[in-house]
Amino acid sequence: MKPAINHPGIPGSSGRASLRVYLLLITLIVLVIIFFRMPRPCQEPLTYRIGTVDARFGLSRQEFADSVGKAASIWGKPYARALFREEPGGKIEINLVYDYRQEAADKLKKLHYAIGTTKGAYDDMKVRFENLKAEYERENSALASDSNVYHKRLGAYNAEIEAGRQRGAVTEADYRRLTAEKGELNNMRENLQARQEELKRIADILNSMTVVINDIATNYNLEVVKSQDTGKRLGSEFSGGDYVSKDGKQTITIYQFDDENRLVRVLAHEFGHALGLKHNDNPTAIMYRLMQSDSLSLAPDDLAALKGRCSD
Numbered sequence: 001m002k003p004a005i006n007h008p009g010i011p012g013s014s015g016r017a018s019l020r021v022y023l024l025l026i027t028l029i030v031l032v033i034i035f036f037r038m039p040r041p042c043q044e045p046l047t048y049r050i051g052t053v054d055a056r057f058g059l060s061r062q063e064f065a066d067s068v069g070k071a072a073s074i075w076g077k078p079y080a081r082a083l084f085r086e087e088p089g090g091k092i093e094i095n096l097v098y099d100y101r102q103e104a105a106d107k108l109k110k111l112h113y114a115i116g117t118t119k120g121a122y123d124d125m126k127v128r129f130e131n132l133k134a135e136y137e138r139e140n141s142a143l144a145s146d147s148n149v150y151h152k153r154l155g156a157y158n159a160e161i162e163a164g165r166q167r168g169a170v171t172e173a174d175y176r177r178l179t180a181e182k183g184e185l186n187n188m189r190e191n192l193q194a195r196q197e198e199l200k201r202i203a204d205i206l207n208s209m210t211v212v213i214n215d216i217a218t219n220y221n222l223e224v225v226k227s228q229d230t231g232k233r234l235g236s237e238f239s240g241g242d243y244v245s246k247d248g249k250q251t252i253t254i255y256q257f258d259d260e261n262r263l264v265r266v267l268a269h270e271f272g273h274a275l276g277l278k279h280n281d282n283p284t285a286i287m288y289r290l291m292q293s294d295s296l297s298l299a300p301d302d303l304a305a306l307k308g309r310c311s312d
């Protein structure tokens with residue numbers, strides 16, 4: 001009789017191996033199920049709840065909740081259903097915090113400004129503020145005059161194109177000259193736009209500095225600085241709110257707004273971030289980085305980003 005083949009020390013090893021394969025398979029199946037059941041923004045509404053509502057804004061909890069609801073509904077419109085739902089244990093906490101000074105200070109800290117609450121800090125900040133403001137004003141007037149030159153040249157170019165169109169013929173030489181001019185005009189426009197962006201960046205810093213300087217000034221009874229002489233545009237460049245997702249906690253915090261429309265708009269912007277959307281370059285869009293428009297509807301850029309996110 002042939003002895004049964006047996007490997008001492010590993011009895012039943014083939015049975016164990018198949019058990020391991022089995023377990024691995026089950027784990028994989030469970031993972032796949034979990035992955036596909038994960039709520040996605042466009043399949044199941046993201047839930048939120050109202051957190052702190054600072055009374056200094058003069059809004060009741062209900063009024064704030066109404067604005068939040070309006071902002072949330074903006075994103076659901078293209079799908080004709082809600083992408084967000086308010087419920088008591090909602091995942092995203094939405095707060096209204098009277099904390100614009102902190103925001104301004106944090107912005108400057110990111111730019112490596114020394115932030116302090118002493119008279120010395122005030123003096124340092126004030127010198128930097130005056131220098132930066134002078135730079136802003138210089139560049140602002142240079143930009144205005146260059147922009148004038150550009151618009152005159154553009155006008156002349158358009159008039160010549162129109163005249164040629166009416167004559168029905170353009171000489172070869174004129175055609176070449178006009179093509180070159182068009183190229184130059186495009187370069188000029190790009191240059192002006194880049195400078196405009198840089199000006200906005202400086203205005204934003206000036207705005208934050210104003211807040212920080214005046215905060216210290218109040219404590220020491222020192223002279224406050226005004227930023228309104230650099231234009232009303234300054235005031236609209238506060239981001240006004242933020243969306244933070246950290247350690248499994250999601251928070252939307254609103255710090256500043258001028259009126260209800262702006263509140264809804266900044267909330268809608270932060271909800272966009274909660275959906276996973278980034279900033280876009282369309283100044284009228286909800287997801288533009290600044291508040292330059294009062295529109296409460298999604299711009300084509302917002303819609304495209306949303307659709308992209310939803311088809312993930």
Ligand SMILES: [Zn+2]
Nearest residue numbers: 269273279289
């Ligand atoms: Zn943003």
